Amino acid sequence: MIKTMEFTSDGYRLIGTLHLPEALPAPMVIGCHGLIADRNSPKQTALAKACCRQGIGYFRFDHRGCGDSRREFDQVASLPERSRDLSDALRLVRSLDACSGDLGLFGSSMGGAVCLAVCDTEEVAAVVTFAAPLHSRFSPAGDHPLSSPFDITGSMHKVKNILVIHGACDEVVPVSHARSLYEHASRPKKMIIQSGGDHRMSDPGHQSAFIRESVAWFANVLL
Numbered sequence: 001m002i003k004t005m006e007f008t009s010d011g012y013r014l015i016g017t018l019h020l021p022e023a024l025p026a027p028m029v030i031g032c033h034g035l036i037a038d039r040n041s042p043k044q045t046a047l048a049k050a051c052c053r054q055g056i057g058y059f060r061f062d063h064r065g066c067g068d069s070r071r072e073f074d075q076v077a078s079l080p081e082r083s084r085d086l087s088d089a090l091r092l093v094r095s096l097d098a099c100s101g102d103l104g105l106f107g108s109s110m111g112g113a114v115c116l117a118v119c120d121t122e123e124v125a126a127v128v129t130f131a132a133p134l135h136s137r138f139s140p141a142g143d144h145p146l147s148s149p150f151d152i153t154g155s156m157h158k159v160k161n162i163l164v165i166h167g168a169c170d171e172v173v174p175v176s177h178a179r180s181l182y183e184h185a186s187r188p189k190k191m192i193i194q195s196g197g198d199h200r201m202s203d204p205g206h207q208s209a210f211i212r213e214s215v216a217w218f219a220n221v222l223l
Contacts, residue, residue, distance in 0.1 A: 002166035005059075009088040010081070015068035016061030016089065019048040020098055024130075027125075028057040028093050030192050032086055035077065038067030043108055043130070043201065043210070050215045057106075058211055061085075063114075069147030079136075079150040082114045090122055102222045106214065107132060109173065109199065111153060116181070117208055118196035122157045126160040126221035128214045133173045134180055156184035163190050163217040165210055167197025188215070 001020040006013060017039060020026070029051055031044045039060040048058035062069035063085050065077060086105075093099055104126040107115035112132025119127065135151035162185050166178030177194060182191040192213060194206045201207055 005061075005092070007061075007088055007092045008058040009064065009085045013083075014061055014064060014067065014085060014089070016059055016094075017062075018047075018094075019052050021052045021055045021057055023055055024057075024098045025100040026055055026057045026098065027104070027218075028059060028096075028099050029104040029106055029218055029222075030086065030089050031058065032061040032082070032105070032107040032114045033060070033063065033066065034067070034109035034111055037108070037111075037204055038062050039065065041108065042187055043207070044106070046207070046211055047106060047214055050211050051218060054216075054219050054223070057098060058216055059089065061089050064115040079110075079113060079117055079146040079152075080148075082110070082220055083117045086114050086118050087122060090118070090124075104128070104218045106130075109133070113150070115150050116156065116159055117150075119159045120152075125161060126218055127159060128165070128217055129162065129181070130165045130201065130210065131167065131170055131173045132164075132177065132181065134177050153180060153184060156181055157186055159184075160186040161188050161221050163192070163213065165192045165194065165213070167194045167199060167201065169196055169204070170199045172199040 044060045052056045105115040106128045108130045112129035136149040181186045
């Protein structure tokens with residue numbers, strides 16, 4: 001079952017897509033897209049379908065300023081604002097009768113930083129990140145800079161049950177971010193560095209491995 005849902009964060013109307021497996025209630029994963037992407041990214045839609053096949057629900061949503069959650073992008077592109085989006089998405093999913101209570105997070109690029117940031121205050125069972133930056137001392141989106149700087153390295157010891165995936169040749173977020181995240185995170189943890197991998201995960205083989213490893217990680221923790 002797939003349904004469109006709406007919720008609010010700081011008064012902004014946000015749009016999301018909920019994927020439900022056949023057996024309910026079920027654990028859920030919430031996905032966060034990159035800085036200038038949206039909820040319909042190929043990685044997220046493929047991961048949502050694969051999670052459902054394993055009996056795990058998935059909720060992917062557009063952050064304020066992106067996709068169907070339209071606002072002036074330059075005014076709403078900070079890490080704190082996106083973290084509040086995710087916290088409100090967590091509250092929405094927790095309130096659903098279809099949710100068994102166990103929640104995981106997936107974040108790609110800036111979405112990964114958002115997932116890591118909310119782990120400081122939210123209880124989540126498992127996390128998967130791809131190409132997640134720990135600080136903003138890089139250029140994540142060329143003509144669309146972040147509206148404020150951030151550095152979340154110091155709180156990464158609070159993150160556990162995390163699978164860290166990153167391309168070895170990422171041209172946007174250096175692979176050193178993944179190594180630092182893995183070093184600082186608490187166990188259980190796992191890191192996969194994709195040989196020759198780029199920021200867009202353009203290699204089909206890398207995409208397949210990402211889906212396989214991510215679903216296995218979520219299933220091991222959530223089911």
